[in-house]
Amino acid sequence: MDFKGSETIPGPRTEDQLPQTxxxxxxxxxxxxxxxxxxTMVGSVSEIKPLTTEETMTQAGVGVDDNFGSASKTATTVAMDFGRIKITEQLVLYLFGTPGQERFWFLWNGLFEGALGAVVLVDTRRLEVSFDVMGRLEERGVPFxxxxxxxxxxxxxPFADLRTALDLSDDVPIMDCDVRRRASSRDVLITLMRFLHSLAMTGSRT
Ligand SMILES: Nc1nc2c(ncn2[C@@H]2O[C@H](COP(=O)(O)OP(=O)(O)OP(=O)(O)O)[C@@H](O)[C@H]2O)c(=O)[nH]1
Ligand SMILES: [Mg+2]
Structure with missing residues (x-):
């Protein structure tokens, strides 16, 4: 039965469909x-329109939320980001960005479930946050x-100083990136895939 004014629901966009290869x-x-x-990283590198769960940061968050960040930052992730990228014709990566505010960290456990690897993004102005982040990955045996x-x-x-400050072992790759640039974000993911491949070849985990 047709309803006046009803609209056809569009099917999935061609670019959103999984590549046949x-x-x-x-x-x-x-x-x-x-x-x-x-x-920003998930958004710059994803080939599908990324799913974001960002909420506007308001005055209500003052004193509760962290207040460090870019002056232009007006929204924060409350659940997760989701995107997808084809790294080779055969391999597709599903990307899950976690929320950064500590009060949402309980969601990380679910997001880490089944993860093959991780990218730890670091801001050198706040290195201390990275310890907790890396500790949680190590606990769960997720290489990063x-x-x-x-x-x-x-x-x-220098990377050597960062390695010492972050207590990183020599085999964990570390690199600079600009997450706003697609090519730079992609390079990080390729480095991660090479690292995971080398771990699989040697049969080791971090
Ligand atoms: N100048 C500069 N700004 C950046 C860069 N990366 C991100 N930004 C800006 O910094 C802000 C933070 O980026 P988000 O991607 O929201 O950070 P997030 O880690 O997802 O934040 P939460 O979800 O709140 O933890 C945004 O306003 C970005 O536009 C960068 O490399 N350089
Ligand atoms: Mg976010």
Whole structure:
């Protein structure tokens, strides 16, 4: 029965459909402290329109929420970000960005479930947050790479110093990135996939 004014529901957009060549998919989580650029990374690299669960930050959050971040930041993730990227013709990555505010960290457990690997985004102005983040990944045996999101006003340190400060073992890859740039975010994911491949080859986990 037709209803006057009813609209046809559109089917999935062609660009949102899984490529026919895809043979394998992996779940990757993007973690890090508040405002480090997780949502921006998922958005810049995703080939589908990313799902975000951002809420506007209001005065009500003052004193409750972290208040560090870009001056232009007006929204914060309250559940997760979701995106997808085809890394090779055969391999598709499902990307899950976590919320950065500590009061939402309880959601991480579910998001880490079944994750093959993780990207830890780091802001050199707040290295201390990264300890908790990396500790949680290590507890769950999720291998990770560290990507330093290079905000213009953040101090720059040699990787060797960052490695020491973050207590990172020599085999964990660390690199700079600009999460606003698709190519840069993609490079981070490729580095993670190479790292996971090398771990699989040697039969080791972090
Ligand atoms: N200048 C500069 N700004 C950035 C960069 N990356 C992100 N931003 C900005 O910094 C803010 C934080 O980015 P988000 O992607 O919301 O950070 P998030 O980690 O998802 O934040 P939460 O979900 O609240 O934890 C946004 O306003 C971005 O536009 C960067 O590399 N350089
Ligand atoms: Mg976010």
């Amino acid at each position: 895809a043979e394998a998919a992996a779940k990757i989580v993007i973690v890090g402290g508040f405002g480090v650029g997780k949502t 790479v560290v990507a330093v999101n290079t905000f213009p006003d953040a101090p720059r340190y």
